[in-house]
Amino acid sequence: MSQYNSPPRMASAEGRLIRPIQPTVTYVLLGLTVFVFAIQYLTQYTYGVDVAAMLGMKINTSIEAGEIWRLITPILLHGSLLHLGFNMYALFIFGPNLESMYGHGRFLALYLLSGFAGIVLSFLLSPGPSLGASTSIFGLLAAEGVFLYQNSGMIQNARRMLTNLISIAVINLVIGFAPGMNIDNLGHLGGLLGGAMFAWFGGPILGVRSGYEKPELVDQRTPRQVLLAGVGVFTVFALLALMEIFLV
Numbered sequence: 566m567s568q569y570n571s572p573p574r575m576a577s578a579e580g581r582l583i584r585p586i587q588p589t590v591t592y593v594l595l596g597l598t599v600f601v602f603a604i605q606y607l608t609q610y611t612y613g614v615d616v617a618a619m620l621g622m623k624i625n626t627s628i629e630a631g632e633i634w635r636l637i638t639p640i641l642l643h644g645s646l647l648h649l650g651f652n653m654y655a656l657f658i659f660g661p662n663l664e665s666m667y668g669h670g671r672f673l674a675l676y677l678l679s680g681f682a683g684i685v686l687s688f689l690l691s692p693g694p695s696l697g698a699s700t701s702i703f704g705l706l707a708a709e710g711v712f713l714y715q716n717s718g719m720i721q722n723a724r725r726m727l728t729n730l731i732s733i734a735v736i737n738l739v740i741g742f743a744p745g746m747n748i749d750n751l752g753h754l755g756g757l758l759g760g761a762m763f764a765w766f767g768g769p770i771l772g773v774r775s776g777y778e779k780p781e782l783v784d785q786r787t788p789r790q791v792l793l794a795g796v797g798v799f800t801v802f803a804l805l806a807l808m809e810i811f812l813v
Contacts, residue, residue, distance in 0.1 A: 580772055580783030583666065590673045591660030595653055598698060601641045602649050618642050622696040623684050623752075629810050636688065636806060640680035642696040652698040659705045666712060666769045666784070671791055675763055678798050679704020682759020685802040687752035689809050695749035703753045704760025706734050711764035719771045759798055767794025 601617060608616040621638035628635050643649040664672040683700025710730050717723035734757065738750060769784040 588661035588664045639696040655702045679756045679760035683752040683756030686755025700752045700756035703756035707757045707760035708764035716771045767791040
């Protein structure tokens with residue numbers, strides 16, 4: 566959890582008040598992903614085929630044939646219990662704090678846009694099939710890093726936390742590029758890029774306004790900026806996917 570210093574800036578009265586909230590979206594995403602994995606396991610055990618994965622994982626030829634839902638559904642699918650466990654643990658660690666800062670709707674947008682960006686980059690550059698929430702998880706890592714950087718004056722030990730975060734991301738990427746590892750690192754890079762783009766232009770900018778009893782922490786980012794950031798990230802990666810489908 567981030568710790569805040571005495572604020573160096575004063576926010577306008579229009580800033581969104583930041584208060585502790587229940588990480589509802591984080592828990593819903595956790596529950597939904599685990600539920601989908603249970604369906605994967607049951608169908609594989611019963612019929613010998615992972616029906617959900619066959620219908621929803623990233624398969625380039627299927628996307629090119631018009632099954633564009635495969636550009637987002639892979640974030641709900643996993644190849645093993647260990648795969649699921651790693652990703653859901655990361656969501657549990659990073660999700661609540663980010664959701665508290667972002668708010669429910671913007672956090673969900675971050676998660677989905679990061680996953681979409683990662684899958685699109687994998688679709689463009691990697692011929693193999695893939696699945697997993699790690700594209701979204703890497704987007705959360707990027708968003709946490711951008712948050713620390715843009716609000717370093719408000720957060721104690723921001724530089725140290727940012728360094729640790731970068732180390733985690735680099736180590737995971739290096740592991741993904743190691744020989745014999747069946748990891749879609751291009752998807753991870755795409756998730757990092759999509760999450761960083763949305764966070765840079767639409768993530769929280771902290772400030773303080775004078776309250777009746779004590780100063781209040783607020784987010785100075787306007788709804789219009791958030792909307793433009795989300796539309797911008799989606800448009801960039803959607804156009805890249807469409808170009809690959811129709812022009813290549």
